[in-house]
Amino acid sequence: xxxxxxxxxxxxQPFSFPPQNDLILAEQGARRIIIDSEWGPxxxxxxYVPLKGRPAAIAAIPDVQGWPELAEALRVLNDPLTAVExxxxxxxxxxxxxxxxxTFVESYxxxxxx
Numbered sequence: 001x002x003x004x005x006x007x008x009x010x011x012x013q014p015f016s017f018p019p020q021n022d023l024i025l026a027e028q029g030a031r032r033i034i035i036d037s038e039w040g041p042x043x044x045x046x047x048y049v050p051l052k053g054r055p056a057a058i059a060a061i062p063d064v065q066g067w068p069e070l071a072e073a074l075r076v077l078n079d080p081l082t083a084v085e086x087x088x089x090x091x092x093x094x095x096x097x098x099x100x101x102x103t104f105v106e107s108y109x110x111x112x113x114x
Contacts, residue, residue, distance in 0.1 A: 001026045005033040006083060009113065051078040052085040052114065063091045063107075070107060077111055084111045 005025035009015075012023075023035040051057050055075050058064055064071040070091055078085050088110035095103055 001028045001031065001033065002077075002082075002084075048087060050085075053078065053080040061089065063089050067091050067107075070109075073109060077109065083113055085114045086111045 008025045019035055019037050022037050024032055025035065026033045049057055049060050051061075051074055055078070058071050058074050058078075061071075061074065064074065070089060074086055074089065076082075086109055089108060091105065091107040093103065093105050
């Protein structure tokens with residue numbers, strides 16, 4: 001999925017931010033890699049933790065506590081051989097009483113090409 005997103009990203013160059021509409025770079029089932037058309041806070045942390053090539057630093061990210069899948073995603077994305085690195089992430093549990101699934105887990109990872 002990341003390879004498809006990177007391929008589409010290269011084909012879009014030069015690119016100006018923000019896009020007029022959300023831009024889907026890759027989609028697989030319920031997972032999507034997009035460039036959001038709205039700007040908002042990039043990181044919910046008090047500080048940026050550089051993770052590129054520093055897998056041991058992932059443990060310092062509060063949101064990975066209890067979420068090994070998120071820790072693994074950060075490890076893979078911040079590998080020295082990738083073209084991206086992360087700059088924010090979060091995990092949340094919410095309730096939607098109007099849905100068939102009243103409790104849900106949502107997460108995101110912000111990343112940039114480096």
